[in-house]
Amino acid sequence: MDVYNVHERLLPAPPSRVATLLDSLAGDDDQLWPRGWPPMAFDRPLGEGAAGGHGPVRYTVAAYVPGTWVRFAFTGPRGFDGFHEYAVLTADGDRTLLRHTLAMRARGPARLSWPLFWRPLHDACLEDGLDRAERNCGGEPSRPARHSGYVRGLLRLAARAGRRAP
Template sequence: MAVYNVHERLLPAKHSEVGALIDTLSSSNDALWPRAEWPPMEFDRPLSVGAVGGHKPIRYTVAAYVPATWVRFTFTGPRGFHGFHEFAVLDVDEDHTLLRHTVAMKTRGMARLTWPLAIGPLHNACLEDSLDRAELACTGTVAHPAHWGPYVRLLLSLLQKPRKTEPLQAAAR
C-alpha cells in the first residue's frame, strides 16, 4: 500500500525562525517535537546525516539535512515501512513560512494493517501537536489547537503500560 501523508502549517514568521525549529529536533531544547505527549525523537548523536534513532517503534536514519531548511529521515523500522518522512521549511513571502511534514512510503506485510489502524492515526495526532508547538514558538499562541479524537485516545490508552499495584496481601495490611 502506498502512503502519502502531509501535514503543514502556515506560520506568520520568517524562514530563519521556522527553520531554527528543525535544527532543535532531538536536542535537549527541542522546540518542534511534542516530547511531553509522545515518545521523544532521539538519535545516537546530534541531528546530522547518518544519525540513527527514531521515536519508540518508529526507527529511522537521517538521510539528508540542510540546516534551517529541510531534514529527511529514511525508515528502518518497523518492518514493512519502506520510504521516508521529512520536515521542510518553505518560503511563502517575506513574513510567512510554510512548515510541512511529509511521509512517503510503501507498506508491506503487517504494516499494511498497522499503518491505517493504529500508527497512521497516532502519527496524525503527533504531527498536529508538533505543528501546534511550531505555531506557539513562532507566535506565542495557537489559534486552533489540535485535539485528540476518541479513537486516538483509545489507542493511547491501550499503549500505556499498566500501573504497578500493590499485591493484595500488602494492600490488606
C-alpha cells in the first residue's frame, strides 16, 4: 500500500523565524514537536545519522539542511518503508509555509496498522504540532486541532499499553 500524507500550515512569520522552529526539533527547547505526545528524541543532536524517533516510531536523520529541511528514514515499526520530512518554504516576506510530508510503502502488518492505528494518530500529532508552530510564530490557529473520539480512544489504549510495558 502506497502512502502519501501531507500536512502544512501557512505561518505568520518570515522563513528565518520558522527555521528556528525546525532546528529546535528534539532539542532541549523544542518549539515544534507537540506537547502531550511522545517526544522526538535522538542519540545525538539533530543531524545526519542521528537515530531515534518518537514513541514506537523509529527513524534516522537521512538528510538535514539547517533551517530549511530535514528528512527522517523509517526504521520501525515493521513494514514502514519510506520517510517523513519537514520543509520550510518561503511564501512571501511575512509568511512561511511549513510542510510535513510522509511517503512510504506500508508492507506486511503495516498494511492494516497504518490505516487503523498509525494514520489517525499521525494526523492528530501533526496538526497539534502545526498549531504549536503557529502559536510560536505569534499567530493563533483559526481552526485549532480537535481529536476525534476515535483518536482519543486510541490514545487511551496506547497509554494503557505503555503502562504495561516493562
